[in-house]
Amino acid sequence: MKWFVTGGAGFIGSSLVRGLVRDGESVLVADKLTYAGHLSSLKPVSSLPGFQFEKIDIVDFEALSAAIRKFEPDAIVHLAAESHVDRSITGAHEFIQTNIVGSFNVLEAARAYWSGLKGRRADNFRVLHVSTDEVYGSLGDEGFFTEETPFDPRSPYSASKAASDHLASAWHHTYGLPVLVSNCSNNYGPYQLPEKLIPLMLLNALEGRDLPVYGDGKNVRDWLYVDDHADALRLIVTRGRAGETYNIGGRNERSNIDVVHRICDLVDQLAPQSGSRRALIKHVTDRPGHDRRYAIDATKAETQIGWKAKQTFETGLEATVRWYIDNEEWWRPLRAQGHGASRLGLLPVGTHK
Ligand code: NAD
Numbered sequence: 001m002k003w004f005v006t007g008g009a010g011f012i013g014s015s016l017v018r019g020l021v022r023d024g025e026s027v028l029v030a031d032k033l034t035y036a037g038h039l040s041s042l043k044p045v046s047s048l049p050g051f052q053f054e055k056i057d058i059v060d061f062e063a064l065s066a067a068i069r070k071f072e073p074d075a076i077v078h079l080a081a082e083s084h085v086d087r088s089i090t091g092a093h094e095f096i097q098t099n100i101v102g103s104f105n106v107l108e109a110a111r112a113y114w115s116g117l118k119g120r121r122a123d124n125f126r127v128l129h130v131s132t133d134e135v136y137g138s139l140g141d142e143g144f145f146t147e148e149t150p151f152d153p154r155s156p157y158s159a160s161k162a163a164s165d166h167l168a169s170a171w172h173h174t175y176g177l178p179v180l181v182s183n184c185s186n187n188y189g190p191y192q193l194p195e196k197l198i199p200l201m202l203l204n205a206l207e208g209r210d211l212p213v214y215g216d217g218k219n220v221r222d223w224l225y226v227d228d229h230a231d232a233l234r235l236i237v238t239r240g241r242a243g244e245t246y247n248i249g250g251r252n253e254r255s256n257i258d259v260v261h262r263i264c265d266l267v268d269q270l271a272p273q274s275g276s277r278r279a280l281i282k283h284v285t286d287r288p289g290h291d292r293r294y295a296i297d298a299t300k301a302e303t304q305i306g307w308k309a310k311q312t313f314e315t316g317l318e319a320t321v322r323w324y325i326d327n328e329e330w331w332r333p334l335r336a337q338g339h340g341a342s343r344l345g346l347l348p349v350g351t352h353k
Helices: 011-022 061-071 085-090 093-115 119-124 156-175 197-207 226-239 256-270 299-304 313-326 328-336
Strands: 002-006 026-031 051-055 075-078 126-132 179-184 186-188 211-214 220-225 245-248 253-255 281-284
Touching: 002 011, 002 061, 011 026, 011 226, 026 061, 061 093, 075 093, 075 226, 085 093, 085 156, 093 126, 093 156, 126 156, 126 226, 156 179, 179 226, 186 197, 186 226, 186 313, 197 211, 197 256, 197 313, 197 328, 211 256, 220 226, 220 256, 220 313, 226 245, 226 299, 245 299, 253 256, 256 281, 256 313, 313 328
Parallel strands: 002 026, 002 075, 026 051, 075 126, 126 179, 179 245, 186 220, 211 281
Antiparallel strands: 220 253
């Protein structure tokens, strides 16, 4: 198959692309290479025959559309997004541009291309719009998000993703475009930028720096190992039904403070030094509007497309800590550029741009 992957130089996109290219698939990565996109994440497969890269901003409709027409994909997987909640709090402009206008462009460019396809190529063509469980809002102590949960986004990030999910669904209902939507819980694993919770904490723990935990640390997230998410995306494209939404999650609910404790213990075990890294934990002012709990019911994906997470939180977290210890050449330059130097989004200062 020929896969056109927007945002393929990012954290989840690069996991998907490494897997596809290694399996002999043909892939074109279309990525703007923002602060979050790094060709170093694609280095393991960039010299293999199935791999192509084009630097494209999805807000540029003509460039995007031309690249799709030229590559003639069987599937478009749309992951390009501004993805960091903290950054959306201090600067929402790029989130509106990329996540809403850019997603609209992806749908329109896909529709123009698809309308020119014939026979089985038209029937089998798929667009997968990749989204987040954060569109559903925040849960109390009980319950799970299902595909029927009403949207209730709370941050500029999740509101922009919810807007693009609605566009994707509308393009299916209005134009018949074979779009699928996935809503996934928090991902972690190799190649995640060190400003996100797990790599930030584990690198700070390795370097003996403070571990800044928001508020009381009792906010709960449902964690999924990134390669399990990539497997789900492939299955949704090849086995999912056009027009459907699939929730993806690892059934691994953990409070942030439990996650940080576990990271400290793993770093103590794998990179021993005197004293526990837990002593580095510092509680800092909470993120404004911090959602309390997310938890996904992934029954539909498990029963209808045969997906199941392979990693538990314990095995996935240990693999992640080992990867960061062994792959300093990937993260060291990013840390030097200031990624993960501190927590972001602590100041609710709205800037237009
Ligand atoms: P990321 O920030 O690591 O990567 C995003 C990629 O998109 C980067 O390579 C960046 O260069 C690219 N990009 C940004 N703006 C672009 C533009 N205008 N044109 C072209 N490329 C652009 O994000 P991620 O964590 O890999 O997330 C990928 C997708 O999955 C996003 O849509 C996100 O909303 C969704 N998602 C993420 C998580 C998570 O836990 N990380 C969970 C559920 C869903």
